[in-house]
Amino acid sequence: MHLSASQLGYVPSVTPQTEPTTHQVAHGETLPAIADQYGVTPQALRAANPELFQDKWRLDEAQQSGRADPIFYGDTLRIPAAPMSVTAEPMESPYEASHGTSNSEFSAGMGSVKIAYNPGDNATKVTVTNEAAVEGSSRVGFKISTESSLEIGWVVKEGKTEFTVTGANVNKTHAEARSGQLEAEVSVGAGFRARYKVILPGGDHDPKEVAKINPFDPSTIPLGATVIMDGQYYTQTEIAGSFRHVGGESEIKDASGVSYSITRTGSNQVQIMKGPSASIEAYNGGGVRFKGAGGVEGSLTVGQQINVGDSMMRTATFDLDSAAGRSAYTNFVATGEAEHGAPGVSDVATVHRLDVSSQGRLKLKLSAGEAEVEGDIALRASTTGTYTQTTYPDGSIALTSEFKYGNNVPLKVTQRFDAEGNEVRSERTYEYTVDTSGLGNHSAQQINWVLSGGASESGPAIPGEKVKLTFSEGEMRALNAQAEKAGDTYAPGNSIASLTDDGDGHSRSTFAFAVGLSRTSNQDKYGFANSLLEISYAADGHMSRGDFDRISMDVEKHNAK
Template sequence: MLPPDLAPSRPTLPPPPPPPEPRAEIQAYTARAGDSLESIARSFKVSEADLREANPQVFGNVPPALAHPDPQIDPGTALTIPAAPMSALVDEPLDTGFNPTYPSSNSEYTVGADGQTGGGALTWNPGDGSVKLGGSRIATPPGQAETAAVQWEARADTAVTLGQTNKDGNTEVTVEVQYTQSVGVEAGTRTSRGVVEGEASAGAGGRARYKVTLPGENQNPELAARINPFDPTTIPEGASVTLDGQNFVQGELAGSFRHIGTATRVTEAAGASYSVERVDADHVRVTMGPNAAVEAFNGVGLRSDIATAMLGRQDNLGDQAVATATFDLSSADGQAAYAHFVATGEVAHETAGVGDVATIEKLDYASQTRLQLELGPLSADLAGAQNTGAFVRTTYPDGSSAVTMDLRYSGNVPLSVTQRFDAEGVELVDERAYEFELSTDHDVDLSWWDNLLGRSDAEAEAALEQSHAELLNWAINGGATGPAHVRPGETVTLQFSEDQLAALLDQTRTAAAANESGMDALALLAGGENGMLANGTMDFAVAMARNLGGDDYGFAQRLFDISQGADGDLGDRGAVPLDVTIERD
């Protein structure tokens, strides 16, 4: 257990503005120079149709098909503004765009060594496109004998990481700095059954990260070096900058008996994050607030003087509570509000030049298998299967909120669920939405035997992609062709409303009941032998993402099986079209 006085303090964020009083059904507004139907509707978050209907004296009773799409309005014109719907129904849910945990999800390879007074290490992470250079200074108590049963040392470690990688069609350039001071003890004794050894250390330090995201892949990193994160005019359109810093405490324990070893490392951190995105020429979105993180590795394996191999699990938990707003820098009011927000973290939702005001609470979770190997000066930290989850609540000034949940189990298809709540916290169930992203693109590496028979990798890939697309088309359209035709190699998002997913659950139960062989994958999806799911569609969606065999091809096969048995007969060679909306990337 770490000493309480070493626990880092968590910065506090000024409380968000209180929800405004419910607005009257009718509100007066006097048009200003440059106002139009579109600009006023956007400003008050009402539809253009509702604004026209509330002001026939201005826009007339012209049918929408014949009306001017965005008429100019003379300054001084009196308008009636109808009540806007709650923000949760109008605005898209937001995200912070960053994760306060630091461990990488990719494999790392290190060469380094320690001497009596110091050492160094060079680490390469091909997945992150990063290189880390680390150095350490080591001090031992005066007069400590090298043969003493208990060895003490104090360390000061510094590491700098530089990285550049392509992600989601963008280029990410990252600089990370970390400094740690620690005290460690190592002890060992020989018993009649073997040697028992143990190590323990406790330390504290700080870490900071600076990340620039540039639109487009393989961008010149010099573009990132020209950006001033506190001067939005230096940020290209579509680019963003994120800074976060944390203080942390860290504890490590390791032990071995007869070369069977265990290792535990826990890091607790807290700090603050700042992110600014250049939305377009005139607008920037800023997000700022405190964060906290807990990172833990627990492993078991083999330890010896020559080599170490530890197989374990890395768990990371990140927590954020931030404020966000979009500022119009083309206006003096927006510029002043931006400067005030950066300085204090405070923003009023009714300030001129400010929009998209919200608070965001986010919880990130990741659990991953890791294999850590050491052999002399060489070491490797190999990444295995990973489960991830992100839970984000966006709360708007009117008290309504939107919650998004993103889950991915190892290599399975990712699931995203969006829920919307009114100001009293009651979910608007009809607004719930589920999304599964599937790719029919495949990379095939054939065996030497296949190549000997004349099959090429390209031919095998084309055949697999064609088969994958056909499974989806039969499930969605009830046949090989239809209005929602998926092409081989394409990535699509399957979108279900609450009613659509409830219908898919009923079809899954029908298909499972038609299988006389007993328990199968569809029966598990339908809720097991008793067909019960505690939370209905929500549990069903998670089961679709979680169950084994839920990779892109297996997911398409599962939908095909559901459509084949949705009429209660698995042997009639007919398929029932599944009610789903297709969105193409």
């Protein structure tokens, strides 16, 4: 189901043009409004029409008549082609440079072998450690070890099946020191890790399908599937200490390398991404260490896991039906270079992706002799941010910023900039993904209610489904104004007022308001729609009449990509 802007009473804008055109100024039109119609910036219109905007008579006339720009009824404006960031869709990178997980992991070991299982990722990891003690003193001990691990995961999420194999090998030097009730441990290491991931559309797949795929032979890759390979060298530092059983620990892993991704987008068409990557994975926590009867030792720490991943991928799509496309594909795999506009080549761009996540974790370790068990438990849903910048051949940029605060609804903001860095504000959108499933979840009815201005609980939002709510910049600005009015209507200190006030008595920007609406939804999937309902109810300045203001947005069923 879909409710378009035109169905809500909005006049659709002129489609942005890939070629220059002209526009005759009508009564009352302003330069920003004309720029919005064609998906360009006012700065671009001024640069394209210097004879109008640099004419002294016109400037004086505009000033005397109170106009912001020297354009008048009947003028003909040259409209430049819209930047590629407007006429092309922003790209998404399937590659996340960090190897961290937001799910809990449990492990058990005996001697040199440890087996770990992550239920959320359906992943099993086997680690083998070979240690050699180095002669020390009664208070200080040293060990040198080699640790090798292999992890295999097979999971269905967001309508796709992901198969992942990760291997790592690291050499570590470990030192321990004890003095009375003071204990300290330091470990430093350097290693290499490699990951192979296959993402298949749909959830009904036989693992044997993966074995048939050759990432360098596109004909073996199913339509819509993606294969990702990366390798990273890394260093890691682990520090732990305790005094009178109270202690803390810190772990930092710093990695960098290269990545390669191939997606089969058509019957004989592939998109390739290739480039450098880097990540930092850090945990800091505090807790207790203890010794029990029977030689049992253990530790319990609570802390914060922070992961940062960064990749810069050169990308292009190749038509393998043509000889030119096949030749360009081979050259790109070898060099990472492709020429925009070359035969058999399309969608050339650079995609820069940055991922940031933060999550509370509880770590429990117990050991007795050669046996040990561990639990690395996620305390709550992680707070994440993903920023993807697509730079097109004309120098223009599309930027998508995705936010998710714990269990609140995720928000995706899309912005588009011209080659000079000016944002095309009319093209900015805000997209929320709302899950309406679950007993007692009335989000779908509430969304339909505010869409209709209190006329009906039926509409495009279907209970039990995920829906995407998309606001244009103008619609979000209008919602911000409605929230300001509603905040003034409710009692002082209400939650709606906090969305629009920056804390210093000033109004929040549209962007900050949109982010706040996602962040302050009571840490559940119900709060967002309820906030919309509260805004709709009081936006007219009255509560006793029970009138509702209509909130304008696009609503469509969410289809996992």
